[in-house]
Amino acid sequence: MGTGxxxxxxxxxxxxxxxxxxxxLSRHSSIEVHLFDHKPSVARKFLIAGRGGLxxxxxxxxxxxxxxxxxxxxxxxxxxxxxxxxxxxxxxxALSIETFKGSSGRIFPTGLKATPLLRAxxxxxxxxxxxFHLKHSWIEIRDNKTxxxxxxxxxxxxxxxxxxxxxxxxGSYGHLGSDGAWVGAMRNLGVEIAPLKPSNCGFNIDxxxxxxxxxxxxxxxxxxxxxxxxxxxxxxxxxxxxxEGNAIYALSRPLxxxxxxxxxxxxxxxxxxxxxxxxxxxxxxxxxxxxSLSNFLRKKLKLxxxxxxxxxxxxxxxxxxxxxxxxKGIKALPVTLVGMQGIxxxxxxxxxxxxxxxxxxxxxxxxxxxxxxxxxxxWEAPTGGYLLQGCFATGAVAADxxxxxxxxxxxx
Ligand SMILES: Cc1cc2nc3c(=O)[nH]c(=O)nc-3n(C[C@H](O)[C@H](O)[C@H](O)COP(=O)(O)OP(=O)(O)OC[C@H]3O[C@@H](n4cnc5c(N)ncnc54)[C@H](O)[C@@H]3O)c2cc1C
Numbered sequence: 018m019g020t021g022x023x024x025x026x027x028x029x030x031x032x033x034x035x036x037x038x039x040x041x042l043s044r045h046s047s048i049e050v051h052l053f054d055h056k057p058s059v060a061r062k063f064l065i066a067g068r069g070g071l072x073x074x075x076x077x078x079x080x081x082x083x084x085x086x087x088x089x090x091x092x093x094x095x096x097x098x099x100x101x102x103x104x105x106x107x108x109x110x111a112l113s114i115e116t117f118k119g120s121s122g123r124i125f126p127t128g129l130k131a132t133p134l135l136r137a138x139x140x141x142x143x144x145x146x147x148x149f150h151l152k153h154s155w156i157e158i159r160d161n162k163t164x165x166x167x168x169x170x171x172x173x174x175x176x177x178x179x180x181x182x183x184x185x186x187x188g189s190y191g192h193l194g195s196d197g198a199w200v201g202a203m204r205n206l207g208v209e210i211a212p213l214k215p216s217n218c219g220f221n222i223d224x225x226x227x228x229x230x231x232x233x234x235x236x237x238x239x240x241x242x243x244x245x246x247x248x249x250x251x252x253x254x255x256x257x258x259x260x261e262g263n264a265i266y267a268l269s270r271p272l273x274x275x276x277x278x279x280x281x282x283x284x285x286x287x288x289x290x291x292x293x294x295x296x297x298x299x300x301x302x303x304x305x306x307x308x309s310l311s312n313f314l315r316k317k318l319k320l321x322x323x324x325x326x327x328x329x330x331x332x333x334x335x336x337x338x339x340x341x342x343x344x345k346g347i348k349a350l351p352v353t354l355v356g357m358q359g360i361x362x363x364x365x366x367x368x369x370x371x372x373x374x375x376x377x378x379x380x381x382x383x384x385x386x387x388x389x390x391x392x393x394x395x396w397e398a399p400t401g402g403y404l405l406q407g408c409f410a411t412g413a414v415a416a417d418x419x420x421x422x423x424x425x426x427x428x429x
Pocket of ligand 1: 030031053056059061062066072185186189193194196198364390391392393401403404405
């Protein structure tokens, strides 16, 4: 347990951000770290992230890496100075989990899962005497230091801390804990909050009943999506609502903005990124004989039944008899999105506490020792490891800020 005479730090939210801050702060022998979460177990989203392969970070150079944080890239360049992608790899290794680089440059733990990493992490935090208070839902803070929680049994609990880190996550996958319910209470503290919006999410398309029934759940691999000069290679999955998958996630921000303004938006889908339009046209100009169009497309261009069906979904029938139009359709099929999936099913959320409300060390301006980190902050980044890297880095920066605030930072 803690020193008794030391400083008390409360961290609200035991996701990766809160856990990283707890790890940094609990190294100080004079700090007692108390970690609160309203769920009965910690880091539920981190565990879910491990289901499809936990992408911890990315191997690209730091200049390209920080560009992924768009208008916040200068800020994140500083945060990544504190906790870099290499630090992420060393962190996992110190927990006896080695990592590997996938073909896309993404970094994963061997075994791909989050569970072994989390188990080792929690054991370390236990060794460092971090105290967990689960089933405690943060309600508000009074007089800058008295945190008010409601327990699962409906009891109100008060907790006094010398400094607080809020790491309650964004607003996506709310059933795992990050329900965004903190927004109202934070606004009451005078903190400026940009509305939470879905990011890295699926989009809606008016599929025909036939197409939806036949292809829901089918993967569309190695395609390229283009929108307003941005072109993204990747994969998609056909859903009953439209598209999901890394290619469309990467464009979620400009597509979301366009949908907000125009109600619908059209992007180009390249079904054959490895071939030029001329090459596609050349292949299609071969005599077809008695072959059906689908067979012809399969033989000449290796188009799958799904790819051919997509062409039929979008292109007018007469265009199939025009080699030029068909080639253009295969290389730049104009798919219209009519909406986006709600925040509940988005990988992450945009919006949150604005950086203008915070000092460089992520303390809420005008407060004494209240800090914010992780997905609660107003930033967004594509999938590829940039989300967890951003959460770990801001968690470490805020933890240093707290140590400095408490007069315990040796480096400051
Ligand atoms: C399906 C899926 C896959 C993903 N895969 C990846 C990936 O491979 N790589 C990657 O980089 N990112 C991935 N992400 C995103 C990544 O998991 C998040 O960005 C990250 O978990 C955010 O960390 P956080 O600690 O800031 O918030 P969270 O992980 O959301 O944690 C917030 C914590 O705060 C608690 N909390 C909230 N409100 C309260 C309250 N009022 N009182 C007490 N506690 C509260 C919650 O219960 C939760 O434990 C994925 C996300 C999803 C949904």
